[in-house]
Amino acid sequence: MSLPFGVEHADPAALVLIALAVILAGAKLGGHIAERAGQPAVLGELAAGVVLGNLYHLGLGWFHPLASNGNLDMLARLGAVILLFEVGLESTVREMLVVGTRSFVVAVLGVAAPWALGWWVGALLLPNHSVYVHAFLGATLTATSVGITARVLSDLGLTRSNEARIILGAAVIDDVLGLVILAVITSFVTAANAGTTMSVGGVVFECVKATAFLAGAIIIGSKLSPRLFAATAKLRGRGVLLATALVFCFVLSALASAIGLAAIVGAYAAGLLLEEQHYRDDAKPVEHSLQELIRPISSFLVPVFFVLMGMRVDLAALLRTDVLVLAAVLTAAAIIGKQACALGAWGPGVDRISVGFGMIPRGEVGLIFANIGLALSIHGERLIDDGIYSAVVITVMATTLLTPLALKWRLGTVRSAIPAFEPASAGD
Amino acid sequence: MSLPFGVEHADPAALVLIALAVILAGAKLGGHIAERAGQPAVLGELAAGVVLGNLYHLGLGWFHPLASNGNLDMLARLGAVILLFEVGLESTVREMLVVGTRSFVVAVLGVAAPWALGWWVGALLLPNHSVYVHAFLGATLTATSVGITARVLSDLGLTRSNEARIILGAAVIDDVLGLVILAVITSFVTAANAGTTMSVGGVVFECVKATAFLAGAIIIGSKLSPRLFAATAKLRGRGVLLATALVFCFVLSALASAIGLAAIVGAYAAGLLLEEQHYRDDAKPVEHSLQELIRPISSFLVPVFFVLMGMRVDLAALLRTDVLVLAAVLTAAAIIGKQACALGAWGPGVDRISVGFGMIPRGEVGLIFANIGLALSIHGERLIDDGIYSAVVITVMATTLLTPLALKWRLGTVRSAIPAFEPASAGD
Numbered sequence: 001m002s003l004p005f006g007v008e009h010a011d012p013a014a015l016v017l018i019a020l021a022v023i024l025a026g027a028k029l030g031g032h033i034a035e036r037a038g039q040p041a042v043l044g045e046l047a048a049g050v051v052l053g054n055l056y057h058l059g060l061g062w063f064h065p066l067a068s069n070g071n072l073d074m075l076a077r078l079g080a081v082i083l084l085f086e087v088g089l090e091s092t093v094r095e096m097l098v099v100g101t102r103s104f105v106v107a108v109l110g111v112a113a114p115w116a117l118g119w120w121v122g123a124l125l126l127p128n129h130s131v132y133v134h135a136f137l138g139a140t141l142t143a144t145s146v147g148i149t150a151r152v153l154s155d156l157g158l159t160r161s162n163e164a165r166i167i168l169g170a171a172v173i174d175d176v177l178g179l180v181i182l183a184v185i186t187s188f189v190t191a192a193n194a195g196t197t198m199s200v201g202g203v204v205f206e207c208v209k210a211t212a213f214l215a216g217a218i219i220i221g222s223k224l225s226p227r228l229f230a231a232t233a234k235l236r237g238r239g240v241l242l243a244t245a246l247v248f249c250f251v252l253s254a255l256a257s258a259i260g261l262a263a264i265v266g267a268y269a270a271g272l273l274l275e276e277q278h279y280r281d282d283a284k285p286v287e288h289s290l291q292e293l294i295r296p297i298s299s300f301l302v303p304v305f306f307v308l309m310g311m312r313v314d315l316a317a318l319l320r321t322d323v324l325v326l327a328a329v330l331t332a333a334a335i336i337g338k339q340a341c342a343l344g345a346w347g348p349g350v351d352r353i354s355v356g357f358g359m360i361p362r363g364e365v366g367l368i369f370a371n372i373g374l375a376l377s378i379h380g381e382r383l384i385d386d387g388i389y390s391a392v393v394i395t396v397m398a399t400t401l402l403t404p405l406a407l408k409w410r411l412g413t414v415r416s417a418i419p420a421f422e423p424a425s426a427g428d
Numbered sequence: 429m430s431l432p433f434g435v436e437h438a439d440p441a442a443l444v445l446i447a448l449a450v451i452l453a454g455a456k457l458g459g460h461i462a463e464r465a466g467q468p469a470v471l472g473e474l475a476a477g478v479v480l481g482n483l484y485h486l487g488l489g490w491f492h493p494l495a496s497n498g499n500l501d502m503l504a505r506l507g508a509v510i511l512l513f514e515v516g517l518e519s520t521v522r523e524m525l526v527v528g529t530r531s532f533v534v535a536v537l538g539v540a541a542p543w544a545l546g547w548w549v550g551a552l553l554l555p556n557h558s559v560y561v562h563a564f565l566g567a568t569l570t571a572t573s574v575g576i577t578a579r580v581l582s583d584l585g586l587t588r589s590n591e592a593r594i595i596l597g598a599a600v601i602d603d604v605l606g607l608v609i610l611a612v613i614t615s616f617v618t619a620a621n622a623g624t625t626m627s628v629g630g631v632v633f634e635c636v637k638a639t640a641f642l643a644g645a646i647i648i649g650s651k652l653s654p655r656l657f658a659a660t661a662k663l664r665g666r667g668v669l670l671a672t673a674l675v676f677c678f679v680l681s682a683l684a685s686a687i688g689l690a691a692i693v694g695a696y697a698a699g700l701l702l703e704e705q706h707y708r709d710d711a712k713p714v715e716h717s718l719q720e721l722i723r724p725i726s727s728f729l730v731p732v733f734f735v736l737m738g739m740r741v742d743l744a745a746l747l748r749t750d751v752l753v754l755a756a757v758l759t760a761a762a763i764i765g766k767q768a769c770a771l772g773a774w775g776p777g778v779d780r781i782s783v784g785f786g787m788i789p790r791g792e793v794g795l796i797f798a799n800i801g802l803a804l805s806i807h808g809e810r811l812i813d814d815g816i817y818s819a820v821v822i823t824v825m826a827t828t829l830l831t832p833l834a835l836k837w838r839l840g841t842v843r844s845a846i847p848a849f850e851p852a853s854a855g856d
Contacts (some may be wrong), residue, residue: 239727299667
């Protein structure tokens with residue numbers, strides 16, 4: 001019942017406020033430096049977190065305990081939910097269906113190959129760990145970071161090219177596939193901890209459950225969402241549209257969590273199935289789109305997530321040869337694995353190599369997987385320990401660093417050969 | 429270090445997500461019903477909280493423990509900080525200086541009279557409680573709720589009238605005076621708990637410290653803020669303006685907290701001294717104003733604050749005669765006390781009674797004071813116990829309910845007699 005609001009000197013709000021100020025300032029400064037160097041801002045936010053989290057090696061220990069502060073952790077979780085909701089808002093269900101077969105084949109190849117390679121790397125370099133650790137390590141390599149790729153393509157003015165459509169469609173699908181894999185591995189771990197093993201039927205059940213949740217959420221949600229927004233559009237008061245969207249997102253997130261999926265799966269589904277025509281009413285035009293309304297909230301909370309992710313990287317782990325070797329091999333597996341995507345990108349005027357390069361970056365989802373692994377254990381063995389976690393974060397940063405360079409070089413070379421996508425058939 | 433992100437069923441994020449969904453839905457529904465009844469939305473948000481927090485009397489106990497959930501509590505605190513920052517943004521330092529003597533006199537009268545009356549009511553009805561409880565009870569009645577009055581005046585199209593200028597100016601000043609009183613009482617309590625009593629010098633020191641902080645923050649901040657925004661305007665990346673403003677707000681809030689003031693004093697000062705010209709750059713126009721950028725964040729977090737406030741009201745306390753009597757007498761003291769304001773509202777064409785009516789509503793700041801009192805104790809006696817807290821919340825709700833009715837009636841009657849404020853001399 002206590003709510004001191006800053007009266008006592010040991011005020012918990014004051015600590016969180018100053019931590020948020022440092023985190024936001026660090027994130028924006030890091031993002032600026034990264035963008036000046038031609039890199040995506042998220043890289044700078046991660047790096048700012050790494051710096052803040054490791055200052056204690058230089059005797060500046062004040063900030064270090066905040067990496068495990070419960071309140072900041074909750075704000076970071078909310079940040080991840082808001083981020084996946086926002087990423088979901090960027091696509092519509094129809095767009096996903098339209099991109100069609102090529103994106104699907106590219107996505108399946110781009111998930112299967114890195115997963116298998118990552119699993120194999122795990123088995124090779126971590127022979128003393130269980131098969132669950134190997135499988136989980138592979139899973140962290142599956143999801144492409146839509147944000148980074150989209151940003152590079154938009155910087156190059158190529159968002160309407162064939163390559164862009166294929167890459168973005170595939171990135172959406174491999175997020176979903178990655179989430180299904182995560183759900184399956186988590187169930188395996190839960191079953192193993194309970195002393196049972198999962199049958200083939202159990203695996204199928206988990207796959208069906210995850211896809212059924214997504215499909216169900218999308219089908220039922222698509223029917224419900226226009227009615228929900230039509231009903232709440234009649235409500236008076238400030239911020240009703242935003243509140244309705246947030247309630248929708250939070251309920252689906254909690255629902256996903258309740259059936260054993262990650263909360264972010266629900267957030268992503270909520271974003272995917274919310275479409276502008278559900279809340280646009282010509283008779284009563286809204287001042288701002290939902291994306292505009294969510295942006296300030298994500299500008300506030302998402303950097304908390306990335307800086308906290310960075311803070312959990314222990315630079316002392318870089319002095320360990322095993323971590324460095326794992327990171328290097330994992331990065332190679334991540335890059336080589338995604339080149340399988342090129343096989344699926346058939347068709348005239350499509351540069352297959354660009355598609356393979358465009359699928360390289362790993363980001364938010366990989367980091368979220370790694371964090372879930374930090375908290376999972378099987379027979380007392382943590383699925384992801386501090387060393388493996390640091391290696392995964394290094395892999396994410398390395399792929400993120402390499403993609404813009406590789407993609408700009410390749411698309412710059414072949415740009416003249418790329419025919420522009422025909423807007424007439426785009427359907428929007 | 430654990431971050432399960434929804435994998436386990438006991439996921440703390442899932443609980444917070446579903447609680448946030450219920451809180452936001454309740455807030456918007458309550459706000460809608462209140463606005464349909466011609467009342468301000470905040471009243472409906474409080475009422476929604478009272479309903480949610482008391483469902484356990486009907487056997488629906490699931491929601492009750494959330495009133496003391498640490499994560500929701502922190503989000504509510506952030507909501508209060510954001511709210512006071514937003515209220516501060518609505519005024520500028522220059523506007524405060526321009527409204528001048530009349531507003532200042534109205535504010536001083538409107539703080540002194542309710543404080544004295546509230547103190548006397550406390551001494552009368554709570555004779556077994558210490559003088560600190562009485563003084564604190566009086567303090568909860570001091571601050572006028574700018575938001576509610578401004579809303580009524582704007583609904584009536586009278587924001588540029590002489591009465592409106594005087595009322596809004598005075599409401600700003602009495603927030604500051606209320607915060608100074610809060611700081612002084614808190615120091616008294618701290619001194620008493622340490623076994624010492626405060627000398628007259630000590631009281632003067634506390635007043636000087638609080639005003640010096642506000643004045644210092646405003647003077648130094650006014651110089652620093654344009655430079656800070658000019659420097660960060662050069663930063664690349666998304667959301668830099670918003671992040672700079674939030675960092676500014678959080679740092680001043682934490683600073684206020686560090687010197688023993690409430691964090692909200694710092695947030696208010698930060699909002700007050702941030703002016704549009706600090707970040708407007710004609711060469712590089714910003715897409716959205718700071719107020720537009722803060723609004724989605726406050727739409728999300730501020731209802732959490734009000735609903736949680738409402739949830740802490742125990743309706744069972746309404747069955748206690750002492751609470752009901754205290755609430756009734758306190759409400760009378762709150763209304764009568766502010767009529768002293770009419771004495772300060774001299775000048776031709778000013779309806780003094782309207783000014784007195786316009787100062788009646790208590791809101792955010794009074795509730796924040798009551799919450800601070802919940803957490804303060806002197807020699808083991810809580811400054812505000814559950815019964816007193818419920819009485820204060822009832823008083824806030826009653827004054828909020830009565831103001832629009834009284835003000836609309838009075839201004840409707842004398843409207844034709846009010847000359848419009850002369851825009852030429854307004855300075856903006």
